[in-house]
Amino acid sequence: MNVLFMGTPDFAVPCLEALVQEGYAVKAVVTQPDKPKGRGHKMMAPPVKICAEKYGIEVLQPQSLREQALMPALLRFQPDVIVVVAYGKLLPKYILDFPRLGCINVHASLLPKYRGAGPIQWSIINGETQTGVTTMYMGEGLDTGDMIFKAETKIAPEETAGMLFERLSVMGASLLVETLKALENGTAPRVPQEDGVASYAPMVTKETGHIDWTRTADEILNLIRGTDPWPGCYTMLGDTVMKIIRASKTAQTGQPGQVLFADKRGLCVACGGGEAVVIDELQMQGGKRMSAVSYLNGHEIPCGIFLG
Template identity: 50%
Template sequence: MRIVFMGTPDFAVPSLRRLLDDGYEIAGVFTQPDKPKGRGYKLAPPPVKELALQHQLPIFQPEKMKDGTASGILQELAPELIVVVAFGRLLPKEILELPRYGCVNVHGSLLPKYRGAAPVQWSVLNGDQTAGVTTMYMAEGLDTGDMILSRSVEVGPDETSGELYARLADLGADALSETVRLIAKGEAPRTPQDDTASCYAPMLTKELARIDFTKSAAEVLNLVRGMNPWPVAHTLLGGKLLKVYRARIVDGSGAPGCVVDSHRLIVACGSGTVELLEIQAEGSKRMPAADYLRGHSVAAGSFLGE
């Protein structure tokens, strides 16, 4: 089968690799333009482009998908199937209708739950115990197409969104491999989504990552897990930024935001208490909270936050 692959971040890399391993002809790879990265702001290729370069695949990085340029390229490539995994762009109708077998997408949630840009992160933020991936036929709406396959996993109680993201990327590649095989045989199921059961998973922002200690300890823990590795949950310590990468729920009580132990960074919440385990103080490196406390005194009774 002749396939065009569209994807950009790390999440999409296992899927492209699996298609190559399965022996499909990859007619071209579409990915977003290179972006400035690091302190020097040098242009860096997306992870999918790096893999495509390794395999000497034709690479296309259009600024837009709706101005006719991408459509013209795709007509020349003549794919039988377009596979989209975390591409980050909506496809217009003329592209969706171009391939013989249509366009399929690997989405990082158990649809119809968590349509949108950050499904993996929101499953952790909301404390879900189960997450997964869904392959689907693409439609003009946002993640609204008919479902093909779903695969689920249990979410670990301390698992971060970054850790779950990596697991689901591999699971998505497995589901995609089976999906393409079923499509080629004409045996792929097609299940409409229940729109009444859908919810939206918007992109994360730094503002969303601010810790509100008036919330429960479970909610604070889920925020820390869900915002790791980006944009990272944060609060203020002595009026300076404090990023929190890891935490756990412990016994204790006190006013929300109050440090209740001078030897460990244990902070009271609206209900329950959390211990901050891995942090990064402003102007410092990321480190275990225990290491930070060896060189900095945080008195019991002091408060985190504004």
């Protein structure tokens, strides 16, 4: 079975590794172009490219897939199946129609819930207690194709998006191998999605992490977990950005956003619903991560002021 692999971030790497280790003929990898990162804007290769080069697999990085841009590669490699894992762009019809076994996607949710670019983060932000991975036949819609297999897992109460990301990436690799074996022997099912119960998980942005203190304590704690490690959860102390790394719920009441205490117990802020959270770990704009107590040892935050 000739495979063309399309993927970009860390999440896709275990899937590519699994294909190589299982002996599949990965003819080439298609990934996003290198991008500048960090303060020095140094060009950085996508994680999937780094992985592919480790195994000596040819890497293609087209700026666009439009106007038959990938057709020469498809004709050269003649893939029986195209595996897509977090590639980052919708595939045009000429790609979807090319392989005889179709284009197979590994998606980090239990479809049809959380279609879109941010399923892991939004499942935690929305307080879900269960999630998983789905393999599917790709169509022209956004994560709307027929499902093949699912693998489910519980979301732990303290689990962050980063932790869940790592677990689901490994689960996805195992499910992908199971899916390809079923495709090979003709036993892969086609289960249509119920559009009526579908939900959408848009791409997470920096603004996603901005706390609305009128939300309940549980909702704010979910936001902190769901935006860790990126983009991070934050509030404003005057004109200064305060990132919140870790917090806990406490039995205090006040007006939403009001600082109720700031001492050796931590930094307590009132939420909506007559609840409050204690900020245990934070990072002030331009500073390092530290415990709230350590920060308060050198900086005073008056009780009664409001965070925004």
